[in-house]
Amino acid sequence: MEPISQVIKDLMNNNPEFAKRMSAVNESLASDPIEVLTKPSKQCPVMKCDGAGWIWMKDWSKRHLRNVSDEWKEPCECYEQMMKQRVIDKKLDLSGIPPIFQDATVASFNPNKYLEADSRETAIVAKKAAENLVKNYQAMKNIGKGLYLYSSIKGSGKTRLASSIANALVKVHGVDLIFIKANDLLSQVKKTYGKESLQTEDQVIRMFREVEVLVIDDVSVEKTKETSMTFAEKILYDVTDYRLEHRKVTIFTSNRTIEDLAKVYTEGRVKSRINKMSLEVYMPEESIRDQEAESENAELERMIFG
Ligand SMILES: Nc1ncnc2c1ncn2[C@@H]1O[C@H](COP(=O)(O)OP(=O)(O)OP(=O)(O)O)[C@@H](O)[C@H]1O
Ligand SMILES: [Mg+2]
Ligand SMILES: [Zn+2]
Incomplete structure (x- = not known):
């Protein structure tokens, strides 16, 4: 078979119209090929x-x-x-933010959900504090200060607000972040004492000490059968002392005030460190969880018995 370039050459020699068209095509290709x-x-x-x-x-x-x-x-x-x-999605995936709050944002934290006027006022202030922490993260990072979300009532929105701050810090500032319940933090350290453990105690503690932002949920409710308070106090001291010295932002939630922490961690060193590294923010003394449960149950009753 004849090569295609030969066919074109022959066509051009025998057909002046075709030759003209080809040169127009070539010219336009040469100008913007x-x-x-x-x-x-x-x-x-x-x-x-x-x-x-x-x-x-x-x-x-x-x-x-x-x-x-x-x-x-x-x-x-x-x-x-x-x-x-992709990097942000990966960071969020690895953060440990509770799955039910993975889409929680600070903006959608709704102070009007609380029935009492007092609660709504408290919620507005807490929301502002959350917004400002996200907005001024660089400044907070420079001074190494975080927040301590407190309410004695369960279900008032502490974990939800801490999760939305965590989401924003990862999404807006790309921080590496670990969100963990105080109890789980202690169990993770304890697990390293087992013979089959792949990690050493040192490695696990280092992870909590060094991560850019650490959120410890439910501080001071960690006394369980297998976790003695001295152990909890020692580990929390190890983690918070390092984070304080290295000015790392830590966010806590608790149903005890910072002042009351000294009653649980009796040596007082944990309390004084947490006091130094975070600003106490009051959450409303009202349970949204109870509210939600009531309306969910009413709906469920209609569905099942209606
Ligand atoms: N302001 C809010 N806007 C929308 N939903 C809220 C708000 N506050 C709380 N909730 C909802 O209330 C429920 C309880 O909130 P959360 O788990 O954060 O409470 P908590 O204070 O951490 O409770 P606990 O002390 O038991 O840990 C969640 O389902 C959450 O979505
Ligand atoms: Mg909670
Ligand atoms: Zn594109």
């Missing part, structure tokens, strides 16, 4: 690629060259954004 092959789609936030983050190009002027690639891909503007998002 680069073609974007990727079809833009709505999947791409800037409508430049098909959503995969790459744009395929072709240089028509190189199409006859041997051993030279005439097609290649370039990253789309959305690519960097997509990579950043």
